[in-house]
Amino acid sequence: MIARRALLAGMAAAGLAPAFALTASAQAPAWPDRPVRLVVPYAAGGPTDAVARILAERLSNALPQRVVVENRAGGGALPGTENIARAPKDGSALLFTTVVHAVHRALHGSRLTFDPGADFAPVALIGVVPQVIMVPPESPVRDMPGLLQFLRSGQHAYGSSGAGGSSHLGVELLKGMTGVRAEHIPYRGTAPAVADLLAGRVALVMDSVATGAAQVRGGALRGIATTGARRSSALPDLPTVAETVPGFEATTWNAVLAPAGTPAPVVSAISAAIWSALADEGVQARLAGLGVEVPPPEERNPEMAGRFIAAETAKWERLVQDAGIRVE
Structure with missing residues (x-):
């Protein structure tokens, strides 16, 4: 109850009438009275x-409605995304997505059953998550200059979580910016790619710090650099790739989207509810532990989320085209 009161007060201070509390006489529609x-x-x-479950838990404690995480895995994230593109436009169904949303169009083209831009309304960018470049402990590579030299010295392969994923796109960006060569070996997820990295079948893997940081800190793998614009709080002793390759940045991210056509007051209310729910310092610490770097307060709104996703889409679509990336 305290959390809900704080949420309502915060939204009122921001000048946003909470859509879920609007009366029938109000101009804007209310959130549905169902999960x-x-x-x-x-x-x-x-x-x-x-990250999605942290958000759902906090929102469920603050709102009259329960927020339920629904996993629709497989198919390159297409089935789950399509489900929301076709969902009711009333705030009762939301998509929790990643950087993969920025490359759907470039990878699948006319095969898509939805438009990643036109069929969705940005609600909130929860945060960006840098990746970490990892090599086996016995690798001769110990830093970024050494990695670039190593990749130029012969034929080497890298593993990824699959074609078009963040771990694939990040290494391809590095190749494009430096001219190094490395064969791409796609896997069905990061775990089997890391298993082959440990077995010496691939030379490197780029993985989210959310999962890779523990392996680096534990000594199972050697971290070379992180891929964000600044050093990651999860691995603060590692330099960024950009300290060697200026301008390099290859992060994944978490964003909440609604079906296009969801009324603007509802979208604004959802966004305000999300940021009120995530304001707790304990929640911020949990997100930081997962490598999530939340945007500054002035960027926590639907407009800025939309701008970010548009910029990411332009960046990664260009890379997919230049690198000739294809999916089967």
């Missing part, structure tokens, strides 16, 4: 699912 589905287009237990 809200938060669709994650990945399997349960992964880093994206973990």
Whole structure:
């Protein structure tokens, strides 16, 4: 009850009438009086699912409605995404997605059954998540200059979580910016790619710090650099790739989207509810532990989320085209 009162007060201070509390006489429609589905287009237990469940838990404590995470994994995140594109436009169903949303159009083209831009309304960018480049402990590579030299010295391969995923796109960006060569070996997820990294079958893997940081800190793998614009709080002793390759940045991210056509007051109310729910310092610490870097307060609104996703889409679509990336 205290959380809900704080939420309502925060939204009132921001000049936003909470859509879920509007009366029938109000101009804007209310949120539905049934559980809200938060669709994650990945399997349960992964880093994206973990962040979504933190959000759902906090929102369920603050709102009259319960927020339920619904995992619709597989198919390159397409089935879960399509489900929300076709969902009611009333705030009862939301998509919790990642950087993969920015490359759907470039990877699948006319095969898509939805438009990643036109069929969705940005609600909130929860945060960006840097990745970490990892090599086996016995690798001769110990830093970024050494990695670039190593990749130029012969034929080497890298593993990824699959074609078009953040771990694939990040290495391809590095190749494009530096001219190094490395063969791409796609896997069905990061775990089997890391298993082959440990076995010496691939030379490197780029993985989200949400899962890779523990392996680096524990000594199972050697961290070379993180991929954000600044050093990651999860691995503060590692330099960024950009300290060697200026301008390099290859992060994944978590964003909440609604079906296009959802009334603007509802979208604004959902956004305000999300940021009120995530304001707790304990929640911020949990997100930081997963490598999530939340945007500054002035960027916590639907407009800024939309701008961010548009910029990411332009960036990664260009890379997909230049690198000739294809999916089967």
